[in-house]
Amino acid sequence: MARPQRSPVKVDAIHIAEWPEQGLKEISFCEQVLRCAGAQHAQTRRLTGIRRTLVNRRGVVILVGAGIMNLINAHYLAAGGYSVQVHDAGPDPRSTQDWTKLGTTHGGGDARMFTRTEADNYNEQGNQIYPSMDTIFRRTPSGMVVPGFQRGYIRNQPASWAALGNFMQVSPHLFQQVGLHQGITRMYVERDDLEASIKLNTGLGTMLETCELQEFLKVHPTFGSAAATDQLAGGFTIAGFTLNVHKFVAKLIDDIRAKGAEFHWNHPISNIRRDTLGRVLGLESREGKLLEADHYVVSPGVLGNKLLEGTVSGSVIQGVLSVWLQIPNLEPKLSSSIKLHQRGHVVEDINITVATDPHTGEDILVFGGGYGFVGLDRPAADKPELQLLFSELETVARTYFPQGYDLAKQNDSLWTGGKQKFCIRPFTPTGLGVFETVPTISGGRFIITGGNNTGGFFHHDVTL
Ligand SMILES: Cc1cc2nc3c(=O)[nH]c(=O)nc-3n(C[C@H](O)[C@H](O)[C@H](O)COP(=O)(O)OP(=O)(O)OC[C@H]3O[C@@H](n4cnc5c(N)ncnc54)[C@H](O)[C@@H]3O)c2cc1C
DSSP: OOOOOOOOOOOSSEEEOOOGGGOOEEEOHHHHHHHHHHHHHHHHHHHTTHHHHHHHOOOEEEEEOOSHHHHHHHHHHHHTTOEEEEEOSSOOGGGOOOGGGSOTTTSSOSOEEEOTTTTOOOOOTTOSSOTTHHHHSOOOOTTOOOOHHHHHHHHHHHHHHHHHHHHHHHOGGGGTTSOOEEEEEEEESSHHHHHHHHHHHHHHTOEEEEOOHHHHHHHOGGGHHHHHTTOOOEEEEEEEEEEOHHHHHHHHHHHHHHTTOEEETTOOEEEEEEOTTSOEEEEEETTSOEEOOSEEEEOOGGGOTTTTTTSTTTTTOEEEEEEEEEEEOOSSOOOSEEEEEOTTSSSOEEEEEEEEOTTTOOEEEEEEEEEEEEETOOOOTTOHHHHHHHHHHHHHHHHHOHHHHHHHHHHTOSSGGGOOOEEEEEEOTTSOOEEEEEEBTTSOEEEEEEOSSSTTTTTHHHHO
16 A cells, blocks of 8 residues: 655744634744743642642532543542532433534544553644644654643643552442453554554553564464555554443443432533633523532533633644544454554554444444544535545555455445444644633632543543
């Protein structure tokens, strides 16, 4: 297969993430570092009080957004004795058939992967159809200071990973019958990407098993033809897991409700009401009603920019386009999920998740991938970029799972429920989640979080 050429990465100046409507702006590296350091200093001072404040002051917490991010927060807050109210603009996902009305977590494919490197910004350098990816989604230069409102994420990532293990132990019922599969196989087309990733995962302590290609193929004979045609340099196994995310969040919602929380579906929050000093007075519902609480946790995903206007996080979370495809998991069945990296392709990273078809109960592999920057746009289903992403996923399925792909084509079952599903996932320019706190009039906390992969798993212990 011909591989697209990559453009050289620009290093002399940095395009910072001013979003398209504001225009791209070039500033010097030094200036950017100084700006970030200032923001970080201010934010760190605010962050130090969070845990003490929330733990010492039980009370009412209003959460805006019921995607995986805030559901995990809600779970912990409800378990911690807070009186929890969740407001979501969309319908109850457990009873909604129309996926287009749902957020990123509940729409799309019923599969998600959780690894320590899941927050990679998947910057598609040199992407021909999304040229703005090069400048808007850039890799954070090594050693550079991360903006303060993202710092809480980085600071707590290892701790959050540990907390996740604890979560599974303390609440095992949430992880039962949700298609949980432990261990992820990472596969690489390019040898140097393989070696770099082995180094990274060894350093992170997430490496479980690595071996030479010939050994790898003995365990995974399915990929023999891909290796023979130079489409596979090798692979290894890391710590991580996948699950049927729709089943998981349905359980989570039931569990949070059982802990006394209230859910308000089809209930958009339209505004953050603040006093002249910027302190939060409450949240305004669409009807103009003021909702007041001791604390607030706002995680509205990619649709929240209007609500977040006037905060540091406003317009920082924007969308990248991703698509889904599925094929049957044929014998010899994959028992753990795969993350495939193919440098320079339209879809560079593809998650291939071992799952169960929610409609037929059949064992399937769910392909999810695509990191096309769309800003605040919602592409039409027939948009050429979208079709290119679907076609790229088909190529990957055909290359690595030829029999499963042929059968899915034959049965016309490539698309979940017969629909070419796509989602706009929330992302930030660095790929790191946001974590902003705003003072409230009552002395409680107003927290804005979200904006990246890894659902809520990496944020909840910062929020608490
Ligand atoms: C193809 C694809 C594959 C993916 N694979 C993975 C993966 O393997 N691993 C991984 O970690 N992540 C993956 N992701 C990303 C992951 O799904 C998202 O990061 C995650 O679901 C985002 O959750 P969220 O809670 O931030 O946002 P959402 O799920 O979008 O939730 C936000 C909620 O806020 C509500 N809302 C918005 N505005 C308002 C308002 N004003 N008032 C009230 N409610 C409001 C919305 O209705 C929505 O329900 C994938 C995404 C896609 C598309």
